[in-house]
Amino acid sequence: MDKAVPVHYMRSIENTIKDDRLTKIVVILNKDKISHLTSALNDIGIFNIKTNPIIDYYIKEQIDKSLNDVSLYKDLIPKVKMEFIINNISVRKIVSCIRNVIYTGVLGDGNIIVYDIDEENFKIYNDIKVNVG
Known part of the structure; x- marks a missing residue:
């Protein structure tokens, strides 16, 4: 899986996130x-997932080798943003599960962003679910 496109980590997961x-x-x-990702996350015990449609905007270089020309290529791609909070499941296990599901080896597979919720700097007072009906 790591052969086609290398994965770039901002920091090591082991050093920043405690399970x-x-x-x-x-x-x-x-x-x-x-x-596919929703069912895989359900299999490891994650059920409360928030999803939002988003538009991913990126610029990449397009190289025309015949003309030795480099031009910028801009594109808007519809994607989905999923968010969830965990506290009793291994972060390494979840990141590995996500990578295995969304990886195709092509640029633009996706991003995984992991936030450590520090109680001194970020407090969750209540997570209130509102049911209609």
Whole structure:
């Protein structure tokens, strides 16, 4: 899986995230992978997932080798943003599960963002679910 496109980590997961703390995970992925990822996350015990449609804007270089020309290519791609908070499931296990599901080896597979929720700097007072009906 790591052969096609290398994965770039901002920092090592092992050094920044402890499994016994609240952790927020945000995943930005292609729309066609959402059902596969949702079922995989359900299998490891994550059921309360928030999803939002987003538009991913990126600029990449497009190289025309015949003309030795480099031009910028801009594109808007519809994607989905998934968010969930965990505290009793291994972060390494979740990141590995997400990578295995959304990885295709092509640029633009997605992003995984892991936030350590520090109680001194970020407090969750209540997570209130509002049911209609």
